[in-house]
Amino acid sequence: MTNGSSHAVPATGAHRVVVIVDENSNPFELGCATEVFGLRRPEIGRDLYDFRLCSPEPRTLMRDGFFTLAGVDGLEAADTADTLVVPNRPDVEVPRRPAVLDAVRRAHARGARLIGLCSGAFTLAEAGVLDGRRATAHWQWADSFRARFPRVRFEEDVLFVDDGDVLTAAGSAAALDLGLHVVRADHGAEIANSVSRRLVFAAHRDGGQRQFVERPMxxxxxxxxxxxxxxxxxxxxxxxxxxxxxxxxxxxxxxxxxxxxxxxxxxxxxxxxxxxxxxxxxxxxxxxxxxxxxxxxxxxxxxxxxxxxxxxxxxxxxxxxxxxxxxxxx
The missing domain is CATH 1.10.10.60 (Homeodomain-like)
Known part of the structure; x- marks a missing residue:
């Protein structure tokens, strides 16, 4: 898989979204970020973002070894991001590599917007940028997150949390909800609705809506x-x-x-x-x-x-x- 940014010509001065992909990252959330921020928008008449993927290694083995990601930018691309999407993975107990955490801290220090999708909240918390801030993650990790990061104001059973320059989403489809929320904030409701129609996805589910936890049929x-x-x-x-x-x-x-x-x-x-x-x-x-x-x-x-x-x-x-x-x- 190659960097999707190589197939698009962003508008001059477009807001740059960079996604860090690390070992064992989840393909689904990567796909959500690519769909929302990375695709060309001929129906709108312009590209909304300058989109990049980057990784600490030339070749990155994705979740459970399903495939290997190659041909993307190096981790230094994170230093050019206006919005940085941090990596996630199913094994939340394995610490992130220091180079990734340092990239997150640098981005935060220079005022970039940070987004954690699903277990990406653990990456943000490890980097120390969530202390005293509101955040969420998938409901199944709520207890683990609270135990490891007691200084974070964890909000359970919501789809996403917008805490200004740091945003986090619960698992899976909530990544699309948060992505569309960001598009609405950046470009307005009509543009976000156009993107949602292309995704065949609900145009707006409020972040406070409940996650769909396990319930008997x-x-x-x-x-x-x-x-x-x-x-x-x-x-x-x-x-x-x-x-x-x-x-x-x-x-x-x-x-x-x-x-x-x-x-x-x-x-x-x-x-x-x-x-x-x-x-x-x-x-x-x-x-x-x-x-x-x-x-x-x-x-x-x-x-x-x-x-x-x-x-x-x-x-x-x-x-x-x-x-x-x-x-x-x-």
């Missing part, structure tokens, strides 16, 4: 919530309540609550509120500037409730969200 697969969810999503502007959802599903509210817990890991009310807030965000992204209209059309009722929920769930005001993700942002 429902006893009755034919009791899927799919039909009632689809029905509700088409009627978010209406004054829907949990009893309305239960009536549509032809079950009691208590039964509906149990099914939501079993199948989605949340409550009907929390799901309904989340869907309405997501719709409100889309309305703002597409140019609706009147927050009273946004609140009404999304079923949230009032602009005051919209502001309260945006602050609580997104950590941002509607006005600030419009500035970051509305038309013309980025």
């Amino acid at each position: 429902p006893d009755l697969p034919d009791e899927s919530l799919g039909p009632v969810l689809h029905w509700a999503q088409e009627r978010l502007e209406a004054p829907l309540t949990v009893p309305d959802l239960a009536a549509r599903a032809a079950v009691s509210p208590a039964t509906l609550h149990r099914r939501f817990r079993a199948q989605l890991g949340t409550t009907p009310l929390a799901w309904l509120t989340g869907q309405r807030l997501a719709l409100a965000c889309r309305l703002i992204e597409h140019g609706e500037s009147r927050f009273e209209v946004v609140a009404r059309r999304s079923g949230l009722g009032t602009a005051a409730r919209l502001r309260t929920l945006m602050r609580r769930e997104r950590g941002i005001t509607p006005s600030a969200y419009r500035s970051r993700f509305g038309p013309g942002a980025g």
